Amino acid sequence: MEMLTLSFVSSGEKPLYHQLYEYIKxxxxxxxxxxxxxxxxxxxxxxxxxxxxxxxQAAYDQLIEEGYIVAVPKKGFFVSPLDNILNLDLKSxxxxxxNRIKVEQLVYDFxxxxxxxxxxxxxxxxxxxxxxxxxxxxxxxxxxxxxxRRDLRVSIAKYLRHSRGVNCSPEQIVISxxxxxxxxxxxxxxxxxxxxxxENPGYEKLxxxxxxNNAKFKTIDIDMKGMKMEEIEKSGADILCITPAHQxxxxxxxxxxxxxxxxxxxxxxxxxxxxxxxxxxEFKYSGKPIPALFGLDTYDKVIYMGSLSKSLxxxxxxxxxxxxxxxxxxxxxxxxxxxxxxxxxxxxxxxxFIEDGHFERHINRMRNIxxxxxxxxxxxxxxxxxxxxxxxxxxxxxxxxxxxxxMSEEDLVDKAKKVGIGVYGISNxxxxxxxxxxxxxxxxxxxxxxxxxxxxxxxxxxxxxx
Amino acid sequence: MEMLTLSFVSSGEKPLYHQLYEYIKxxxxxxxxxxxxxxxxxxxxxxxxxxxxxxxQAAYDQLIEEGYIVAVPKKGFFVSPLDNILNLDLKSxxxxxxNRIKVEQLVYDFxxxxxxxxxxxxxxxxxxxxxxxxxxxxxxxxxxxxxxRRDLRVSIAKYLRHSRGVNCSPEQIVISxxxxxxxxxxxxxxxxxxxxxxENPGYEKLxxxxxxNNAKFKTIDIDMKGMKMEEIEKSGADILCITPAHQxxxxxxxxxxxxxxxxxxxxxxxxxxxxxxxxxxEFKYSGKPIPALFGLDTYDKVIYMGSLSKSLxxxxxxxxxxxxxxxxxxxxxxxxxxxxxxxxxxxxxxxxFIEDGHFERHINRMRNIxxxxxxxxxxxxxxxxxxxxxxxxxxxxxxxxxxxxxMSEEDLVDKAKKVGIGVYGISNxxxxxxxxxxxxxxxxxxxxxxxxxxxxxxxxxxxxxx
Numbered sequence: 001m002e003m004l005t006l007s008f009v010s011s012g013e014k015p016l017y018h019q020l021y022e023y024i025k026x027x028x029x030x031x032x033x034x035x036x037x038x039x040x041x042x043x044x045x046x047x048x049x050x051x052x053x054x055x056x057q058a059a060y061d062q063l064i065e066e067g068y069i070v071a072v073p074k075k076g077f078f079v080s081p082l083d084n085i086l087n088l089d090l091k092s093x094x095x096x097x098x099n100r101i102k103v104e105q106l107v108y109d110f111x112x113x114x115x116x117x118x119x120x121x122x123x124x125x126x127x128x129x130x131x132x133x134x135x136x137x138x139x140x141x142x143x144x145x146x147x148x149r150r151d152l153r154v155s156i157a158k159y160l161r162h163s164r165g166v167n168c169s170p171e172q173i174v175i176s177x178x179x180x181x182x183x184x185x186x187x188x189x190x191x192x193x194x195x196x197x198x199e200n201p202g203y204e205k206l207x208x209x210x211x212x213n214n215a216k217f218k219t220i221d222i223d224m225k226g227m228k229m230e231e232i233e234k235s236g237a238d239i240l241c242i243t244p245a246h247q248x249x250x251x252x253x254x255x256x257x258x259x260x261x262x263x264x265x266x267x268x269x270x271x272x273x274x275x276x277x278x279x280x281x282e283f284k285y286s287g288k289p290i291p292a293l294f295g296l297d298t299y300d301k302v303i304y305m306g307s308l309s310k311s312l313x314x315x316x317x318x319x320x321x322x323x324x325x326x327x328x329x330x331x332x333x334x335x336x337x338x339x340x341x342x343x344x345x346x347x348x349x350x351x352x353f354i355e356d357g358h359f360e361r362h363i364n365r366m367r368n369i370x371x372x373x374x375x376x377x378x379x380x381x382x383x384x385x386x387x388x389x390x391x392x393x394x395x396x397x398x399x400x401x402x403x404x405x406x407m408s409e410e411d412l413v414d415k416a417k418k419v420g421i422g423v424y425g426i427s428n429x430x431x432x433x434x435x436x437x438x439x440x441x442x443x444x445x446x447x448x449x450x451x452x453x454x455x456x457x458x459x460x461x462x463x464x465x466x
Numbered sequence: 467m468e469m470l471t472l473s474f475v476s477s478g479e480k481p482l483y484h485q486l487y488e489y490i491k492x493x494x495x496x497x498x499x500x501x502x503x504x505x506x507x508x509x510x511x512x513x514x515x516x517x518x519x520x521x522x523q524a525a526y527d528q529l530i531e532e533g534y535i536v537a538v539p540k541k542g543f544f545v546s547p548l549d550n551i552l553n554l555d556l557k558s559x560x561x562x563x564x565n566r567i568k569v570e571q572l573v574y575d576f577x578x579x580x581x582x583x584x585x586x587x588x589x590x591x592x593x594x595x596x597x598x599x600x601x602x603x604x605x606x607x608x609x610x611x612x613x614x615r616r617d618l619r620v621s622i623a624k625y626l627r628h629s630r631g632v633n634c635s636p637e638q639i640v641i642s643x644x645x646x647x648x649x650x651x652x653x654x655x656x657x658x659x660x661x662x663x664x665e666n667p668g669y670e671k672l673x674x675x676x677x678x679n680n681a682k683f684k685t686i687d688i689d690m691k692g693m694k695m696e697e698i699e700k701s702g703a704d705i706l707c708i709t710p711a712h713q714x715x716x717x718x719x720x721x722x723x724x725x726x727x728x729x730x731x732x733x734x735x736x737x738x739x740x741x742x743x744x745x746x747x748e749f750k751y752s753g754k755p756i757p758a759l760f761g762l763d764t765y766d767k768v769i770y771m772g773s774l775s776k777s778l779x780x781x782x783x784x785x786x787x788x789x790x791x792x793x794x795x796x797x798x799x800x801x802x803x804x805x806x807x808x809x810x811x812x813x814x815x816x817x818x819f820i821e822d823g824h825f826e827r828h829i830n831r832m833r834n835i836x837x838x839x840x841x842x843x844x845x846x847x848x849x850x851x852x853x854x855x856x857x858x859x860x861x862x863x864x865x866x867x868x869x870x871x872x873m874s875e876e877d878l879v880d881k882a883k884k885v886g887i888g889v890y891g892i893s894n895x896x897x898x899x900x901x902x903x904x905x906x907x908x909x910x911x912x913x914x915x916x917x918x919x920x921x922x923x924x925x926x927x928x929x930x931x932x
Contacts, residue, residue: 005757006757008754115607117604129592129596135588136539136543139527141581141586178807213654214658214680314609314805317610338646339646341643341644341807342783343812346809
């Protein structure tokens with residue numbers, strides 16, 4: 001332990017040494033200072049607390065006498081191994097209990113939050129970080145800019161142009177940490193007076209996000225092509241939040257006809273905008289790649305949003321958006337005081353990772369890996385001999401299963417859980433349960449599972465679901 | 467390349483750094499300095515051209531930013547491949563212009579955003595990161611928890627107890643990226659229906675933050691002890707945002723009498739809370755350390771907020787707050803869907819950094835370094851022979867100067883800027899300018915300046931201010 005901080009009562013009732021003694025004793029008894037901790041030296045503590053070394057000596061002497069600490073010659077003062085049992089008791093009896101999200105003990109987890117751990121480029125990442133931490137780099141400890149480092153935005157702009165058909169300038173890009181924080185910025189930027197339309201079913205946190213930010217929102221039912229046009233009109237929404245590349249969770253790709261209709265809807269009024277969340281668009285396994293909706297937009301009505309959570313890892317906490325001109329100007333006027341939350345070193349590493357081509361190579365590699373995993377999964381499902389439908393496009397990191405065996409969604413999930421398999425009921429993603437049809441459908445994410453695990457899990461599922 | 471030779475135009479039209487930057491840029495663009503050439507070291511070039519290393523740093527920084535040169539750790543500065551440069555040129559021809567916060571090219575910058583670059587523990591940090599990026603660590607790529615990693619919260623709780631007298635449990639801590647994001651969370655948590663009271667003068671972004679989050683706020687005038695009690699009552703505020711350890715920008719420490727009054731004010735109503743921003747409390751150079759207000763509170767009315775921006779670096783983007791029980795429960799109910807924005811690797815590195823004692827050692831070291839810088843600065847100010855008052859406690863990383871030479875604040879700032887010195891007028895920090903008194907006062911941050919630079923800058927200031 002380097003230092004102790006306490007306040008002394010100067011009423012004179014208790015001498016300073018006694019107050020210090022009592023304080024340290026309590027800290028030790030409660031377990032807050034742990035067994036074997038080295039106490040600060042008399043010299044240092046004296047300088048820090050601005051009291052004499054004699055006072056500290058007196059307090060330490062008393063603690064030694066009572067057995068709380070021991071003096072080790074030439075080393076210093078250490079806390080004795082007192083009643084470890086009492087310590088432990090006290091420590092765990094706090095009134096606060098950790099808010100642990102109960103992790104089900106799953107042997108096979110088809111969570112859609114996973115990525116392939118084994119394929120993460122650990123070696124390259126380590127090297128790039130080592131290079132980024134450069135004491136000659138005078139930028140490294142400076143507070144960041146609002147939209148994120150320009151060199152990183154240049155790299156992202158190039159990447160978006162090549163891989164997503166998003167033709168934007170680095171100046172339009174705002175970097176932040178996660179899609180949630182981008183939505184928070186947008187709510188501040190666009191204002192609370194508008195109605196946000198979100199897909200039903202959709203990403204399970206979006207409603208919470210709008211609620212906690214006090215923003216109005218309406219859920220809008222989707223069909224196979226995306227949000228239904230008549231539902232959009234009926235909702236009175238001004239700003240639509242959609243996932244055209246791969247609707248979450250249905251897995252459908254919005255066809256060009258609906259894209260044009262939605263853009264035309266946005267063109268009708270000044271207040272209207274479309275927020276395009278392109279969350280896992282890098283992964284499309286057959287057919288031509290489909291450029292982002294942003295690329296079709298000719299009137300600056302689409303806000304493009306991307307993230308590295310699926311393409312690299314959700315633990316990286318990097319997302320970005322591309323603002324149309326008008327909103328960019330408003331951002332600069334109103335919100336440029338916001339500091340980009342991504343640490344400078346991380347921004348530098350990511351910039352090199354993209355600029356040196358590692359990112360595109362990684363994505364190409366992952367596309368093959370995830371494609372194979374999907375094939376393994378779909379291949380195994382033939383066991384169900386027509387009693388199962390695979391829904392969603394040949395893309396992304398998850399698919400939907402409609403199981404026609406007479407079991408309810410809840411039954412499917414519970415039975416799977418009992419044998420240690422995590423699958424996720426589609427109703428989790430319906431804000432408006434009225435729109436839920438009667439068929440039992442579950443979501444399976446496969447990115448975090450190994451081929452062999454997929455085989456084993458599906459083999460178990462056939463046993464309990466058939 | 468061993469050396470560069472150019473002649474500077476001393477007309478004063480263009481600063482020296484700019485002339486150097488333009489010269490090198492032209493040399494590179496024309497191909498006269500070839501790709502991969504090593505530029506002279508700052509030290510050598512500074513000696514050779516007889517200009518300061520800061521000037522050379524400024525020129526090199528600009529060249530790095532524009533992509534003409536790169537800094538290679540432990541090797542020096544090298545010219546980039548030319549196609550990179552051409553690329554950059556093309557990129558900047560769009561209709562969007564970079565929203566560059568016009569960085570005045572200052573030779574000496576007394577900005578309070580600086581930290582001592584040379585003392586950052588680069589070697590330890592690099593080692594800890596290398597250790598943290600461990601492919602066998604299955605947590606590394608998982609999405610983070612809402613309040614941040616528990617092991618990091620345990621380390622922060624221990625640190626806060628020893629060094630700030632904040633006795634809290636790790637469960638009460640919420641980790642986020644920067645004080646701004648903590649305030650955003652609190653506004654969502656406490657609600658928009660309350661009035662937030664902010665110190666006048668105060669941290670220059672706080673009003674923007676409340677405005678953009680659509681939260682009501684009132685500015686509350688301070689005296690030497692902190693917010694005035696009668697102004698608090700008059701304002702109708704429910705939640706006070708204060709900096710008792712070292713008021714920003716006045717630099718005063720709130721005495722125990724005012725602390726108790728403010729706590730008692732909070733105890734009067736259920737809706738009342740105090741947000742204690744303890745932004746640079748680690749740095750107190752004389753007298754006893756004063757524990758945080760949080761430690762005095764017996765009725766769960768204080769929300770404690772801390773940050774690593776001053777103690778480590780603003781580019782790290784890590785802050786934390788301690789929630790009282792009631793608010794913790796509300797956080798868990800309403801906001802636990804928020805993902806902690808600090809990347810997992812960064813959280814792991816920081817946890818080791820604190821747990822292994824590096825953090826406290828770093829702070830103790832920095833306390834001595836900043837104490838010395840402050841002494842150098844205050845020592846130099848005797849040149850003003852009583853025509854200057856140093857305001858604020860012997861603490862923190864900045865001080866205020868009241869200059870009694872008949873010049874206005876604006877004059878002081880402008881004259882200093884003309885000779886390349888950045889000082890900051892106190893009126894920048896007044897939300898309500900009516901409360902500003904007539905004396906000309908400027909803020910000087912000294913953390914980012916070297917001793918010698920402080921001496922040179924103050925010597926120049928005496929010339930122009932006397």
